[in-house]
Amino acid sequence: MKTNLIDWPTFIGALFLLIGVTLPLILFPEAGKEFVSQANTFMTGNFGVLYLIMGLVILAFLLYVAFSKNGSIKLGDEGEEPEFNTFSWAAMLFAAGIGSSILYWGVIEWAYYYQGPPFGLEAGTNEAIQWSTAYGIFHWGPIAWAIYALPALPIAYFYYVRKKPVLKVSEAVRPVLGKSVDGPLGNVIDVLFMFGLLGGAGTTLALGTPMIAEGINTLTGIPVTLGLKAAIMLLCTLIFAVSAYSGLKRGIKVLSDINIWLAIFILAFVFVFGPTKFISETTFNGLGILADNFFKMATWMEPFGNFADFEDTGFPQSWTIFYWAWWLVYAPFVGLFVARISRGRTIRQMILGTITYGTIGCILFFGIMGNFGLYMQMTGSFDVVGFMNENGAPATIIEIINQLPLAKFMVLVFTVLAIIFLATTFDSSSYILASVTQKNIEGEPLRWNRLFWAFALCLMPLALMFLGGLGTLQTASIVGGFPLIFIMFLLAWSFMKASNTDIRASDDYRPSTIHIERWKNRKKKKKRSALEALEEKDLDGK
Template structure:
C-alpha cells in the first residue's frame, strides 16, 4: 500500500508539535504571547552573536565550496543536461525562497531604517537616507541566500550523486550521525524543520494577506476585515493546492514562470515611468555602500548597549539577527526545494546560481520599489512615513503603488502578483513537507500527501489570524528554529565528509557515482640521448 511509504513518526510528530504550540495560544493568547515573546528576547539578546557568526561563516563556506574540487561535482549522471532551463530554475528558487514578503518589505523597509537608522545615526538625516536604501539589500542579499543554499548541498549530493531517493534533513546528516538518524534523533531533526517551516509560513501569511486585502479594498471598496482576509487565504490555498497536486513540472514550474514575468513587468513599468535617474543612481549607490561595508554590517552588534553611558538601540536584534533567524527557519525547506530542482547542474552552478540570482532579484525589488517610495518621501510628492503612522503598513504599500501612472491597473497587477507569490511559496512548501514525511521519493511525493500539507499550511494560521495570534506563531517558529543553528553545522560537515570520501575513492577522480570535470596535465616528453637519436637515423636508413 502507498501508505507504507509514509514516515508516520515524522508525520505525526510534526502535527503534534504544531498542535502543542497552537492550542495553548488559542486557549491562553495573552499568556502565550508573553511567554513566546520573552523566549525570543532571551535567545536573540543572549545568543544573537551565534546567528551573526553563522551567517558570515555559511557565506564563506559556500564560496569556498563553489571554487573547490567539490564544486565540480555533477548532480546527476555524466553528460546529463539540467532538468529545467535557467529561467524556470531561477524563477522557482526565487519564488520559493522569497514569496510575497519581498513585495511587502521591498516597498516599505527603507521607511523603518529612515526613522530608526543603524549605528546611532540621527533619524531622517542624510546619512540615514543613504543607509535606508542599502540595508534592505544587505538583509536580503548574499548571506540570506547562502543560508538558504547550505542545506541543498548534502541533500542534492545524496539524492543525485549517491542515488538515495530520500529528501530529508536527517538523511543529509548521516555521514556525521550515522545510523542514529534512523531513530528518534532523525525524527526530532525532521520534526523541528517541519515546525519551523509551518511557523515560517505563518510569517509569510501575516505579511502577505493584509497587503492583498488592502489591494482588494482599493479596487473594490470592500472593507479589509477578517472575512476578506480569510477569503484571500482560502483562495491562495486553493491555488497552491492545485499547483502542488499538479506536480513540479506542470504546476509549480508554470506558476513560477508566470510569477517572474509579471514581477519583471511591474518592476520595468515602475522604473521607466517612475523617477528613472533617481532609482538607478540610488540603487547603484546602495550596492556600493553594501559592498564597502559588508563585513561591518555582517558583524555589527551593540555590546555596550546595556551600559548606562552608551546610548545604543536594539537595531541588530530587531533587524539583522531577526532576519538571520527567519532565513534559518526557512533554510531547510528552500534547500530541499533547490536540491530537488537542480538535477543536471554542478554543485558550483547550484551554489553560485542560487546566491547570485537570488541576490540580484532582491536588489531589483528593493532598488526599484523601495527607492520609488523613498523618492516620494524626499520630494514631498507623498508623505509615506506620515501615512504609514496613520493607516498602517499594508495600506501604505498600496498607496505607494497608487502614485504610479495607470494606478488602478498597477494596483490590480500588484495584488495578483502578491497572490501568486504567496501561492508559489506555499505550493513549494507543501511539496517539500510531503517529501520529508515519505520514506523515499521516486519522482513526485504522493498526491494526497501533497494536498494534506497544502491545507495544513493554511489551517493553523487561519485559526490564529482570527484570534490575533499570527505574530506569536511567527515568533514561536523562530524560537523553535534555534536548534537549526547547530544542524546547519552538521549539514556542512556531512557534505564535506561525504564528498571528500567519494573523491578520494578513485585515484583519477572518476567513478560511477561522482563526476568531476578535470584538466589533466600532459606528461612532459623525455629528452632523448644522442645514442638513441643515432639509432633512429640508422633504422630509417
C-alpha cells in the same frame, strides 16, 4: 491511497508539535504571546552573536566549496542536461525562497530604517536616508541566500550522486550521525525543520494577506475585514493546492514562470515610468555603501549599549539577528527545494546560481520599488512615513503603488502578483513537507500527502489570524528553530565528509566533471585490464 511510504513518526510528530504550540496560543493568547516574546528576547539578546557568526561562516564555506574540486561534482548522470532551463530554475528558487514578503518589505523596509536608523544615527537625517537604501539589500543579499543554499549541498548530493531516494534533512546528516538518524534523533531533526517551516509560513501569510486585502479594497471598495482576509487565504490555498497536486513540472514550474514574468513587468514599469534617474543612482549608491561596509553590517552587535555613554537602539536584534533567524527557519525547506530542482547542474552552479540570482532579484525589488517610495517621501509628493504611522504598512504599500501612472491597473497587477507569490511559496512548501514525511520519493510525493500539507499550511494560520496570533506563531517558530544553527553545521560537515570520501576513492579525478559511478566503472575497467595483461603475460611466458 498508499500509506506504507509514509514516515508516520515524522508525519504525526510534526502535526502534534504544531497543534501543541498553536492550541495554547488559541486558548491563552495573551499569556502565550508574553511567553514567546520573552523567549525570543532572551534568545536574540544572549545568543544573537551566534546567528551573525553563522551567516558569515556559511557564506565563506559555500564560496570555498564552489571553487574547490567538490564544486565540480555533477548532480545527476554523466552528460545529463539540467532538468529545468536556467530561467525556470531561477524563477522557482526565487519564488520559493522569497514569496510575497519581498513585495511587502521591498516597498516599505526603507521607511523603518528612515525612522529608526542603525549606528545610533538621528532619524530622517541624510545619513539615515543613505543607510536606509543599503540595509534592505544587505538583509536580503548574499548571506540570506547562502543560508538558504547550504542545506541543498548534502541533500542534493545524496539524492542525485549517491542515488538515495530520500529528501530529508535527517538523511543528509547521516555521514556524521550514522545509524542514529534512523531512530528518534532523525525524527526530531525532521520535525524541528517542519515546525519551523509551518511557523515561517504563518509569517508569510501574516504579511501577504493584509497587503492583498488592501489591494482589493482599493480596487473594489470592499472593506478590509477578517472575513476578506480569510477569503484571500482560502483562495491562495486553493491555488497552491491545485499547483502542488499537479506536480513540479505541470504546476509549480508553470506558476513560478507566470510569477516571474509579472514581477519583471511591474519592476520594468516602475523603473521606466517612475523616477528612473533617482532609482538608478540611489540603487547604485546603496550597493556602494553595502560593499564598503559589508563586514561592519554583518558583525554589528551594539556591545556597549548598556553603558551610560552609549545608546542601545536594539537595531541588530530587531533586524539583522531576526532576519538571520528567519532565513534559518526557512533554510532546510528552500535547500530541499533547490536540491530537488537542480538535477543536471554542478554543485558550483547550484551554489553560485542560488546566491547570485536570489541576490539580484532582491536588489531589483529593493532598488526599484523601495527607492520609488523613498522618492515620494523626499520630494513631498506623498508622505510615506506619516501615512504608514497612521494607517499601517499594508495600506501604505498599496498607496505607494497608487502613485504610479495607470494607478488602478498597477494596483491590480501588484495584487495578483502578491497572490501568486504567496501561492508559489506555499505550493513549494507543501511539496517539500510531503517529501520529508515519506520514506522514499519515487518521482514525486504522493498526491494526497501534498494536498494534506497544502491545507495544513493554511488551517493553523487561519485560526490564529482570527485571534491575532500569527506574529506569535512566527516568533515561536524562530525560537524553536534555534537548534537549526547546529544542524546547519552538521549539514556542512556531512557534505564535506561524504564528497571528500568519494573523491579520495577516485584515482582519476578530472576537474571538469565528477561522477561517482564513472569513477567506479573506470576502476573496474582498470582492474579487468590489469588482470587481462597478467594473464597474457603468463600465457606468453608459457
